Amino acid sequence: MDINAYIESGILELYVAGSLSDKENEEIYALMQKHPEILQEVLNIEAAVIKLTAATAPKNKNYILTSIKKTLNFKGNNDTKVISITKYNWITYTGWAASVVLAAGLLWTVNQNTTLQSNIEVANVKQALLETQIANSKNSLEEAQTLVSVLRDDAITKIPLAGQGNFASTYAKVYWDKKEQRIFLDAQGLPEPPEGKVYQVWSLKLSPLTPTSLGTIDDFATDTNKIFEIANANQSEAFGITLEPAGGSETPTMEFLYTLGVAAS
Amino acid sequence: MDLDILVEKFKQKDEKAFESLYAMYSESMHGVIFNIVRNHDIAEEIMQDVFVKAWHKSDTYSSKKGRFFTWILNIARNAAIDKTRSKSFKNTKQNLDASFFVDILETSDNLDNTTDAIGIKNYVGKLAKKCIEVIELLYFKGYTQTEASETLNMPIGTIKTRNRNCIKELRNMVLN
Secondary structure, eight states: OOHHHHHHTTHHHHHHHTOSOHHHHHHHHHHHHHOHHHHHHHHHHHHHHHHHHHHTSOSOOHHHHHHHHHHTTOTTOSSSOOOOGGGOOHHHHHHHHHHHHHHHHHHHHHHHHHHHHHHHHHHHHHHHHHHHHHHHHHHHHHHHHHHHHHHHOTTEEEEEEEEOGGGTTOEEEEEEETTTTEEEEEOTTSOOOOTTEEEEEEEEETTTTEEEEEEEETTTTTOSSOEEEEEOOSOOSEEEEEEEETTOOSSOOGGGEEEEEEOOO | OOHHHHHHHHHTTOHHHHHHHHHHHHHHHHHHHHHHHOOHHHHHHHHHHHHHHHHHTGGGOOGGGSOHHHHHHHHHHHHHHHHHHSHHHHHTTOOOTTOOHHHHHHTOTTSOOOHHHHHHHHHHHHOOHHHHHHHIIIIISOOOHHHHHHHHTSOHHHHHHHHHHHHHHHHHHHOO
16 A cells, blocks of 8 residues: 555545544554554644644633533642642652651761760860879979979078067078079968068168068968079078068068078178 | 553543643634634633533543544534534524634634744635635534535545645644
């Protein structure tokens, strides 16, 4: 059979129009199954006719379909479509489950990270504390070693300062390192100064009596061993300690002379 | 989706398949129906009747008997023509004499301004009267080849070749 001649006869256009007999329709159906070019020709004719007839339609009326679906009692006959839960397949569920697991995992990781970071901070603080303690210990050790060396040094002059007047029960000692021009004052025997007062250390010349301030002991209360290193470049003949208002005085207040001691020349 | 599968599902009363087929053919049917009755409200009413009917008698369709498009086109044309013969319709005094589908395209106030509609309008403007007549009778009115032959007073062979050539022109216009 000549397929082209058959197509050109115009019978397929009539087939789409529905103008043929039942017998002719069945023949064409059989031919379409056998010859893809006939089927393709029918599809093209149909597409063109659908476009032409659709062009004469009034504007798209969505409510017609809505109305039809209502008449037919369709389940989803509302405009607002309710998507049935059964539409979701296992991939959807798996996907959601996976994202939930992932989110939980992320939260856990973030939480772990925060905990670890705060642990590190705590450890850092502890370390700083220990370092300070070590530094303090080292300082104490150095101080102690210095003291020991001072006590053992022949060149060091030891001057006991005796309690004076009302303060007879107090005492102090001065270790004078002339070479290094410094004294170590051991003030263990002095009471804690009252509020607003400080001890002031004096270097004295005896004839005539000339006091020279070596400074005030501002950290008396906080110092644990009560040994204070004080610079002293004077040719001192005696040392005295008075109680003075905070900041110290120009000249010693003799009523509050606690201890006094003369250096053995 | 393959049309055969879609139609098979439709015959098994699958609502989604129905909606797909509606999307494919409803505009075309609306055009055909409106061309016959020339009344918006009546056309919409017939549209509903046609698709409800198609749903209920879906099991009577068989691909051996023709294209699915042709099947629903027949339902639409018959419903519209039945309507024009009813008493109530005659009372509306619609003047349907000598009106062709091209009239709708030429006075297209109520048409979608889609590229297709505009393209077809241009095409139809150039279309020979002999094409308008034969397309109107065969596709919009559902005449058999014998009826068309008698109405246009020409042999069936001539109807077939003329129609073939007219549709060829249409295809060149809208499918390329």
